[in-house]
Amino acid sequence: MSRKYVFNRTGGPDVLELVDVDVPQPATGEVRIRVKAIGLNRAEIMYRTGAYVIEPTYPAQLGYEAAGIVDAVGAGVSHLAPGDTVSVIPGFAFTDYGMYGELVNAPARVVVKHPDAIGFEQAAASWMMFVTAYGALIEYGSLAAGDTVLVRAASSSVGLAAIQIANMVGARPIAITRGTSKRDALLEAGASAVICTEEQDIVAEVARLTDGKGAKIAFDPAGGAEASKLIRSLHQDGIFFQYGALEHGDIPVPVMDLLGKHLTIRGYELFEITTDDEKLERAKEFVTAGLASGKLSAKIDRVFEFTEMAAAHAHLESNTQVGKVVVRV
Known part of the structure; x- marks a missing residue:
């Protein structure tokens, strides 16, 4: 038994x-x-x-x-x-x-x-978060050195995974969180900058941090009204990934940004990777290499x-x- x-x-x-x-x-x-x-x-x-x-x-x-x-x-x-x-x-x-x-x-x-x-506890904590972030950022988003990614709910396990994966490939992760209480922890976790939405304007801060260029990817588990600000902060041909629904309201899409920048807005879920044998094997190789090297933890x-x-x-x-x-x- x-x-x-x-x-x-x-x-x-x-x-x-x-x-x-x-x-x-x-x-x-x-x-x-x-x-x-x-x-x-x-x-x-x-x-x-x-x-x-x-x-x-x-x-x-x-x-x-x-x-x-x-x-x-x-x-x-x-x-x-x-x-x-x-x-x-x-x-x-x-x-x-x-x-x-x-x-x-x-x-x-x-x-x-x-x-x-x-060890076992690290191993049990690793695969959901790293494969989820890998699928959007690497498999579909082709995040590369020099790119900027906006990571909303950055203190979550998947948010922290996205920060590490961005750093692993030489990209720049900007953490998006509500208040200031988690700012130091996010910087220590590898975020290049932290935007606190209760006190700062996302669009203005992303523009300032990227010298007006904007971000290649926005990675968001929440959605809702605030998501439109992430979409507006993307640069030409940017991609917005919605991978959760922590807020149940619809996303107001800024249509002129959508059209003028040729943006991609898509829903994304882990099972797109884990139910496809070829994509799953690529994810296994990427995450295993990161865990073995210590770049992912x-x-x-x-x-x-x-x-x-x-x-x-x-x-x-x-x-x-x-x-x-x-x-x-």
Whole structure:
């Protein structure tokens, strides 16, 4: 028997239940992992509260990211073996797999050996954030040395990942945040500059910081009215990536900027990368190289114990963290 978190109704962190389950032998194309650490993500909060893109099927499982040791492999799996230390990249639906357990099965195509230099907690914190940022900035945005990228909600795990990836390729990340409380932490994390929207005008500050040129990419998980300012701050042929919906209102698009600068405005999600084998392999190579070199390193805000999952969810919902929330198993 193994323990696993499920929920049988939507609601607050208290709906999470730790139950005993039998974990079967991995099926064809699967691996079974003895979990050592779990990385928490905003999507899991949304799923638990009934605000995600899919409806829960009860008892509902959840969890996109984990790191641990391969316990068994199913038929057709040749790149992994029992004893390998691995991480799980989000590339499946909660209705099929969930990583909130002591022993879990996962599809082998999204399980990757992690570099020896990083531990389980770092590994569990890395893949959602770095692959999400990689897909927009590198795979689709072709961010390169000398380019400027605007990173909104920059203190989130994906925001911090975008800052690191920009620095890794020699680009310039400008962090966008609300107040001044996180300014020093963002500068320490590698932002070349920080714009605090409660006190500064985004358009004017981006113009000042780029000598009037503007940014190549805006990377935004929030949307809403403020997003139009990021769009206005792009230069010719700039790209605006919307990768979340923290604000549910529509984005007012400045049409003259759209037309005059030939801008691209697109929705983007991680699964564009993780459900495409060729793109996933490129992401694995990029992130693995970054982790191995130390140029990419997940910032962990706080580590909770496995029995403290509800408290870990509450902490993530507080929006006070800078970096990733991890649960140790």
